[in-house]
Amino acid sequence: MWNKKDLLGIREMSKEEIFTILDTAKEMKIKIDHSDKRDDSLKSESVVTVFFENSTRTKMSFVLAGEYLGAKVVDCLVSASSVNKGETLIDTGINLDQMGTGCIVIRHQMTGAAHLLAKNVKASVINAGDGINEHPTQALLDFFTIYEKLGSFEGLKVAIIGDINHSRVVRSNIFGLKKLGANVVLAGPSTLISSDMKALGADVTTDRREALENADVVMGLRIQLERQKAAAFPDLREYKHFFGIDSEMLKLAKKDVLVMHPQPLNRGVEFTTDVIEGKNSVLNEQVKNGAAVRMAILKLLLGGK
């Protein structure tokens, strides 16, 4: 059962809602593997993507997810839109509404942008990342991947290592993983982990070994140089020396540990290539699951209209 207009954050979702998406995504994944991926269940619907920040995986998987379900998907290229003439986000949204848009997928550099838009438009709004706040669809594909591989969340140790402060992925993951019964341990340089992460229910350490020890899941996060106002550490080599994970270091985790990363990655910095391509890595599956999860979300939000 689904009765929400929008998908804005994991913080406001119930455990039941999360599982509804994961169950629906399981059906969608079967379709992606099928030679004929398309159906016409959303054939009278339209989806508009509005990305104020760069994206490869998130945007393309929303585009393909909509196409696989028969919806018309259009990208509003922000750099060529009237946003550059000073139009407000709300006015842009109201105009998209008038054209009959069923769903707006938005990524924006400001926290709360998707929430603001959702309050002001009839269309369903999906948050594809708002500043450093949340990235709910990434977290849902991470949950799908963990659930598919490990079968449960209860009591899992999930180590998340990297640029914690600038990551919306980590916040959505903490909100969800705590609801689902997992334990989250965050590790990174002290300049990239603020103590308020503890208030969200995660353990915090500056020792990667402590985070890796006996972990069921190891998630790397990109060092977001573009969001750092001042350098948080001398250089990427320095980061790699103290926080990078190679196959030797990975041995501290459980033998069947899942190695995850939302990507894009700084290859050789968060993880060495042998870890990225090693037997524990599920990075490619995360991407495939991202398409399935986004199909599920579009179907749940638009299917009942």
Ligand code: NCD
């Ligand atoms: C992430 C993002 O944009 O928040 N990427 C993604 O959507 N997979 C992480 C990042 O940019 O490092």
